[in-house]
Amino acid sequence: MPSLRLSSLALLAPPVLLLGVFFVMPLCYLLFVSFMTNSMGDLYETVPTLANYTEIVSDPFYHLIIERTLLSTAVILIACFLIGYPVALYASRLEARGRLLLLMALMVPLMVSNVVRAYGWVAILGRQGVVSGTLNTVGLVDRPMSFLYDFQAVTLGLLTILLPFMVITLTNSLMTIDERYREAAEALGAGPWRTFLRVTLPMSSPGIASGLMLVTFLTLSAYVTVALLGGPRYKLLVSFVFDSVSSFRWPRAAALSFVLLILALVVAAVIQIIVRPGRVKGRG
Amino acid sequence: MPERAADVRFEATEKSFGPVHALHPLSLTIEPGTLFALLGPSGCGKTTTLRLVAGFEQPSAGQVFIAGKDVTGLPAYKRNFGMVFQSFALFPHLTVGENVAFGLQMRRVSRSETATRVQRALDLVALGRYADRYPSELSGGQQQRVALARAVVFEPDVLLLDEPLSALDKMLREQMQVEIRQLQQRLGMTTVFVTHDQEEALTMADRIAVMRDGRLLQAGAPRDIYERPDSQFVATFLGASNILTATVEGIEDGTVVAALAGQTVRAAAPPRQPERGAEIALALRPERIAIGETGLVEARVEDFIYRGATVQVSLDLAGQPLNATLPSDRALGLKPGAQVRLSWPDDALVALSG
Numbered sequence: 307m308p309s310l311r312l313s314s315l316a317l318l319a320p321p322v323l324l325l326g327v328f329f330v331m332p333l334c335y336l337l338f339v340s341f342m343t344n345s346m347g348d349l350y351e352t353v354p355t356l357a358n359y360t361e362i363v364s365d366p367f368y369h370l371i372i373e374r375t376l377l378s379t380a381v382i383l384i385a386c387f388l389i390g391y392p393v394a395l396y397a398s399r400l401e402a403r404g405r406l407l408l409l410m411a412l413m414v415p416l417m418v419s420n421v422v423r424a425y426g427w428v429a430i431l432g433r434q435g436v437v438s439g440t441l442n443t444v445g446l447v448d449r450p451m452s453f454l455y456d457f458q459a460v461t462l463g464l465l466t467i468l469l470p471f472m473v474i475t476l477t478n479s480l481m482t483i484d485e486r487y488r489e490a491a492e493a494l495g496a497g498p499w500r501t502f503l504r505v506t507l508p509m510s511s512p513g514i515a516s517g518l519m520l521v522t523f524l525t526l527s528a529y530v531t532v533a534l535l536g537g538p539r540y541k542l543l544v545s546f547v548f549d550s551v552s553s554f555r556w557p558r559a560a561a562l563s564f565v566l567l568i569l570a571l572v573v574a575a576v577i578q579i580i581v582r583p584g585r586v587k588g589r590g
Numbered sequence: 591m592p593e594r595a596a597d598v599r600f601e602a603t604e605k606s607f608g609p610v611h612a613l614h615p616l617s618l619t620i621e622p623g624t625l626f627a628l629l630g631p632s633g634c635g636k637t638t639t640l641r642l643v644a645g646f647e648q649p650s651a652g653q654v655f656i657a658g659k660d661v662t663g664l665p666a667y668k669r670n671f672g673m674v675f676q677s678f679a680l681f682p683h684l685t686v687g688e689n690v691a692f693g694l695q696m697r698r699v700s701r702s703e704t705a706t707r708v709q710r711a712l713d714l715v716a717l718g719r720y721a722d723r724y725p726s727e728l729s730g731g732q733q734q735r736v737a738l739a740r741a742v743v744f745e746p747d748v749l750l751l752d753e754p755l756s757a758l759d760k761m762l763r764e765q766m767q768v769e770i771r772q773l774q775q776r777l778g779m780t781t782v783f784v785t786h787d788q789e790e791a792l793t794m795a796d797r798i799a800v801m802r803d804g805r806l807l808q809a810g811a812p813r814d815i816y817e818r819p820d821s822q823f824v825a826t827f828l829g830a831s832n833i834l835t836a837t838v839e840g841i842e843d844g845t846v847v848a849a850l851a852g853q854t855v856r857a858a859a860p861p862r863q864p865e866r867g868a869e870i871a872l873a874l875r876p877e878r879i880a881i882g883e884t885g886l887v888e889a890r891v892e893d894f895i896y897r898g899a900t901v902q903v904s905l906d907l908a909g910q911p912l913n914a915t916l917p918s919d920r921a922l923g924l925k926p927g928a929q930v931r932l933s934w935p936d937d938a939l940v941a942l943s944g
């Protein structure tokens with residue numbers, strides 16, 4: 307029916323336009339800039355070059371940073387899943403009021419700015435911080451110690467921000483699984499554990515995949531937390547995008563952004579392959 | 591599949607949800623190999639009764655036995671039953687074959703035997719070539735058959751069906767009624783099924799238990815329940831029935847003699863014997879009434895409703911309304927206002943106790 311197609315096109319137009327103007331066009335421009343030469347005075351010098359990419363690809367330092375970025379992402383994803391799933395499972399079985407309270411409690415920290423929260427961690431983990439002070443008082447260490455600026459600090463900081471996103475996404479997904487399916491599994495002789503492994507877990511795979519993707523994108527683009535808790539010693543790829551921008555090497559920053567984008571897509575692909583959300587085919 | 595039959599027994603089994611008494615103490619034995627229907631209006635406790643057998647609910651008091659074994663307190667997955675849910679509840683992430691294999695895998699049946707038994711079960715429901723499809727790629731009737739195959743493939747002690755056909759349209763429902771009945775006969779499996787459709791219960795079941803407000807009212811073979819209801823509720827819930835008021839004149843070996851519209855009539859006596867002179871309710875099926883020149887009692891024709899093969903005649907029997915269903919050709923000469931005489935076979939009139 308042509309009229310139907312026309313009206314659906316009309317419905318589609320605004321978001322497509324919005325996406326085109328504010329996402330695709332800037333992205334294309336960024337791609338263009340990433341193949342230009344760095345310039346001290348201008349945004350870039352219009353001399354095409356592959357240098358921005360070849361430098362990243364050939365520099366062992368960047369390899370280290372990429373590895374580090376992937377490692378922290380992987381750890382955050384695994385931790386989000388392992389910690390988030392039981393919480394979500396619990397939340398999904400609560401009655402409506404309890405669930406609302408629990409999810410609200412999880413979201414309250416998100417109402418504080420990331421900057422403030424990161425400083426909170428500094429106050430806990432820094433040289434003058436709570437942890438160091440306690441260890442000193444107890445006598446486990448004999449001088450003030452910083453627990454900042456390393457892998458653990460950054461990962462912990464990011465994890466606390468991202469966990470609620472994972473839990474909320476998973477809870478919603480788990481709640482769509484009708485109790486009948488669990489009863490059907492039980493009727494077929496599956497105990498609680500096997501019911502979980504064979505029915506609940508695979509049926510929640512679309513939720514797991516969306517949650518993990520959300521966390522991935524938020525992890526890879528998180529800057530403030532990484533800057534404040536990683537400091538000068540522990541930087542991730544996103545830190546170098548910022549550093550390049552602040553030293554006016556826009557083409558370099560653009561190239562790094564694309565590498566980051568590719569990393570995000572690769573991680574997303576790996577999530578899809580492992581979690582296989584596509585196996586839940588409608589509702590039986 | 592070899593025959594396998596177990597009995598199901600309730601002993602003073604009851605269930606409350608807080609203040610709601612979903613099931614009043616129930617004592618009932620479901621004989622091995624029967625197709626047993628739990629019939630009743632919405633909210634009468636049919637599902638609760640079935641879920642007590644399954645172990646999804648535990649009784650507040652009393653016991654449940656399957657195959658002579660007390661299963662009270664045993665979780666569902668340790669009882670050996672197959673179940674078909676109203677919404678089928680086929681696992682959407684598994685293929686038809688994997689769905690059917692599930693129960694066998696849980697019982698650690700070897701891989702090769704699982705494959706043969708899954709194939710046999712799917713053949714049994716005429717879906718042998720659908721093993722690799724996903725449930726979402728099947729029609730409602732096909733999903734229903736997969737759910738059946740999944741429930742019987744591991745030869746459970748009992749098969750439980752909760753309104754298994756209510757999601758299907760009328761044509762398919764009638765076809766599946768026959769198919770389920772045939773499958774049940776072939777496997778000889780004790781089967782309990784829940785329905786609020788009296789026709790379905792009459793068509794399919796070996797025995798019917800009529801429930802109301804959490805209580806068992808009457809249990810028996812379909813013909814017994816239909817022809818000898820012992821309460822007004824059962825008489826009117828199973829098909830149409832006229833309820834007439836009469837006065838008891840006496841009891842003669844299993845028969846109530848009563849005065850109806852000035853005539854003496856005989857009715858099958860209820861379990862609880864009525865007293866002389868008391869008012870009593872009598873049930874009379876409309877299709878058992880004959881209209882003619884001669885007959886037991888006189889009545890006036892009020893109205894007709896033409897129904898194709900039959901005609902429903904509204905009558906007035908000394909102030910009591912009465913319906914008769916006649917074959918269309920027998921109603922040709924009747925006119926509203928005409929005085930006619932009614933007759934019925936001796937066993938058509940049944941005295942009710944409540």
Ligand SMILES: Nc1ncnc2c1ncn2[C@@H]1O[C@H](COP(=O)(O)OP(=O)(O)OP(=O)(O)O)[C@@H](O)[C@H]1O
Pocket residue numbers: 607610611612630631632633634635636637638639786
């Ligand atoms: N989990 C529960 N919590 C509280 N009350 C319940 C619960 N399950 C059932 N009931 C109540 O118990 C009574 C019987 O319910 P049941 O589901 O057994 O009825 P049913 O005969 O299957 O009805 P329907 O034909 O509508 O399915 C109802 O009054 C119902 O509200």
Ligand SMILES: [Mg+2]
Pocket residue numbers: 636637638
């Ligand atoms: Mg029910």
